[in-house]
Amino acid sequence: MTPRKDLLDIASLTDEEIQFVLDNAVPFKDLFKRSVKKVPTLKGQTVLPLFYEASTRTRSSFEVAATRLSADIIQFDVDSSSVTKGESVLDTVETLEAMKVDYIVVRHKQSGIPNLIARNTRASVINAGDGFHAHPTQALLDAFTIKETVSSVIGRKVVIVGDIKHSRVARSTSLILRRLGMKVAYLAPGSLMPRDVPDEVKVLNTWDELWAWQPEIIYLLRVQMERQREPFFPSVSEYHKVYGMTDDRLARARAEGLYVMHPGPVNRGVELTDNVMTYERSLINQQVENGIAVRMSVLYWLRPGAGVEA
Amino acid sequence: MTPRKDLLDIASLTDEEIQFVLDNAVPFKDLFKRSVKKVPTLKGQTVLPLFYEASTRTRSSFEVAATRLSADIIQFDVDSSSVTKGESVLDTVETLEAMKVDYIVVRHKQSGIPNLIARNTRASVINAGDGFHAHPTQALLDAFTIKETVSSVIGRKVVIVGDIKHSRVARSTSLILRRLGMKVAYLAPGSLMPRDVPDEVKVLNTWDELWAWQPEIIYLLRVQMERQREPFFPSVSEYHKVYGMTDDRLARARAEGLYVMHPGPVNRGVELTDNVMTYERSLINQQVENGIAVRMSVLYWLRPGAGVEA
C-alpha cells in the first residue's frame, strides 16, 4: 500500500485503503470497552481542527479520537480573529505549515478547500466536510457500521432519503457503499434530487416506490434548514408528511426488520419522528461511537512516517 | 458507602458522602503547595464540560481540577453549532453517551436538566449549576472553606445576604451548612426573599437585625444584574446602600472579627465595597482555591469503577 498523506474524498481511495481503515477501526473500537480507552500511538503528534463551518459533533469526534491516540490538540479559532481580519485560507495554511502541526482536520462550506490546503502543507489533511463535495470519514463510519451490523454487505440494499442534491454525506456514503458491493437508491423531492445521479443508483420518487424496492437499510439525511435560503419544499410539516420517517413508516420498517441510519444531528419532527430515536434497529448512536473508532483508524493510517515503516 | 454515579444536589447526599468529599479535598489541596500539582489518578478518563450558560470561573475550576487529576478534557461548544441547529439536550446526551465520555459537567439555566441528563447516560454527571435549583460543588467548597477556617462548625452562625430567591448558591450552601450543624439566616429585600424559607432559617430584614443576630460569617450573594428583567430594587446604588456591604458595615465586621464570603465574580460597588477585596478576613480567594480541591475530590469520589474497589 503506497503511503498517503491526506484523506480528501472516497473517490481517490483504493479498495485496499478503504479495507485498511475499516479493518483497523475494529481494535480501536474494542478499546472502548476498557476503562482506559487510550493508547500511546500518536504521542507527541499535533492535530489542529480548522473548522470554518461550525460542527460540534464531528469536531468533538475527531478530538476524542486524537485524545485516545494520545495526540495533542491545538485549538485554532478561525471565527474569532484572523479570518475577521481578512486573512485568506492560504495565509493561514502557511502559518500552520510553519508551526509544523502534523494533522489539519478541515471543514469548510466551499468545496475543494481541503484539497487546496493539502497541496500547500506537509501536514496530513483530513476533510471533515467541504461544501456539497465530500465527507469521507462519515462515509467510512457509515460503511463500518453497516459491515458490523449485517453478516455480508454484498448486494445489500440501502436507500438514502432527503436532500441528496446538497448533501456531501449522500455523495460520499453512496459511493463507498457501492464500492463495497451494496445497492443504493435515492428518494428525494424533485427539487432536491441531483441531475447527475449515477446509472447504478436507483431513483425513487415516493415511499411507495421505496417499499417496493425492498431496502434493508433506510438512511435519512438531515434537512439542512439553516443552509437553504430558497425553500425547496412547502413547509417542514409537509416535508415530514411526504418524505419523512413518520410513525406509520416506522411501524412498517419495524415490521420488515429494516435498519435506520442518520448522520446526526437529527431534526425531530422533520426528517424523522421522535420514536425513531428509541427504535431498536436504529443505528444512529452506533454511528457516533464508530465515528471515533474510524477516525482513530484514519489518523493511524496517515501517521507521519507510516510510509517508512511499511 | 454505596457507590454513586452523579452529583446533582446536596439534598440527595448522605452525611457520609458529604464527609467523604470534604475529607478527601484536604490531601488534594496539600498538593497545591508543590511545584507539580498533578497526580495520575484519572489518567485516560475524559471530562466533558457541557455549559449551556457561560461561566468562566466555574468551568475553569473544573478544568483545572480535571487537569490536576490527569484526566483529558473534551471541548464541546454548545453555543456555536448543534444547539443553534435546534438539537435538543437529550440528543446531545445520546451523542456523548455513544462517545463514552466518563464525566459530563453540566450548567444550564433551566432547573432539573442535570437530572434529566444523568438518567440518560452512564457517564457521571456533575451539576455545575442549574437554574434556581442547585449548585452542589459551590456548597461543598463553601462548607470546606468554613471548616478549615473555624475550629468547629457546630452552632456557627452564617448569614446569607442578597437575592436569595433566585440563587441556587443560597439554596445549596444554606442546606449543606445546616446539615453540618451550623445556623443560617437570610437577609434580602422583600421581593428577593423566597416564600418557602425553611423554619430553621432565620429571616432578617435589615442590617440592624443582622448585627443583632450576631453572625460569625457574612456570605454576600452576587447581584445577578444580567438575569433580572424586572427590577427587584430601585437602583444599584440604592441596593448597595440598603443591602450591600458598605465601608461602614465593613468597619463593623472588622471590629467584630467577622468573616466575609462571596461565590464570585463580585460586583464592586453593588453587593460590596471595593475594600472587601483586601479585607483580611475575606475568604473569597480561599473559596476559589478550595473550589479546585473540592472538585478534584468530587471527580475522585465518582470515578468509574470506584464501587468495584470499595
Add this chain to the structure above:
Amino acid sequence: MTPRKDLLDIASLTDEEIQFVLDNAVPFKDLFKRSVKKVPTLKGQTVLPLFYEASTRTRSSFEVAATRLSADIIQFDVDSSSVTKGESVLDTVETLEAMKVDYIVVRHKQSGIPNLIARNTRASVINAGDGFHAHPTQALLDAFTIKETVSSVIGRKVVIVGDIKHSRVARSTSLILRRLGMKVAYLAPGSLMPRDVPDEVKVLNTWDELWAWQPEIIYLLRVQMERQREPFFPSVSEYHKVYGMTDDRLARARAEGLYVMHPGPVNRGVELTDNVMTYERSLINQQVENGIAVRMSVLYWLRPGAGVEA
C-alpha cells in the same frame, strides 16, 4: 543572571537575558526537525492564555510552545462570560492567583495591563501585546530570525515601514534590534509617524529615501484596518501605491538581495503585493516557526524554581 518572574517589555531586559532567550531558542528549534517535537521540561506546569484581544496566531504559537514543553493549557474565555458580567481585570487575576496557575499570557488593547497583572500575581506573566506599548516575544522572534539569517548583526540596517505610531511591534522590535547593534529606520506617512522617534532612528519619508539609505532588511507592518476609526490615509489602494511593497518595489528588493519581514497576518494588496508571499528572501514563515522556538525559550527561562537551580 538574577531570576525574573515576568516578561513585560524589551526595555527592562538586560543584555544577558536577551542573549539567554535567543541562545536557548536554538535547541528548541532543532527539536522541530524530529518527528516527536516534545520535551518534558514543563510537565505539570499550567499556562493560561488571557486574551482580551483576539489573536489566533500569537495565541496558537504560545499554545504550541507550551504543548511542546509538556505544560498543560487552561482555557479561560474572557469574552464569553465574566467580563460581560463586568468583572474587572484585577478580580480575574485574583481568581487565577487563587487557582495557582504557573504562567499567564496576556494580550490587552490597553497599555500597561500586563504590568498591572504581574504586580498582583505570583504567576509568571508574559506580555503577548498590550495596546501601543510592547510585544516583547515578537521582538525576540524577530531578532532571532535576523540572527539566524545574516552572518553578523552588528551594523545591519533594518527599515520598518508602515503605521509606526500605533505599532507595539515597531516599538519592541526597533528597540531590540538597536540593543543588538543594528541600525533602524522608519518609513511612515506623516500621520502615522510617532512624535518621539529616538535620535538614533533614521526618519524616512519616501521609498526613494528608503532605497537611498540602503537597508538590508525591509520590515513591513500590518495596516491595522480594524483599529483605525479615523482615516490616517486616503484609501487602501493609495496606501499600497505610496507606502506598500508593490511589485515594482519587490523587483528592486530582489535585485538588491534584500530580506522582507512581516509580523503577520498580512493584508495582501495593502502593505504588500501577493508576490511577496513567494519571494525567496521573505522571512515571514521563518518568523512563525521561530515564534514557537522563542516562546518555548521564554517559558523555559521564566520556569518556576529557575532561580533556585541557577
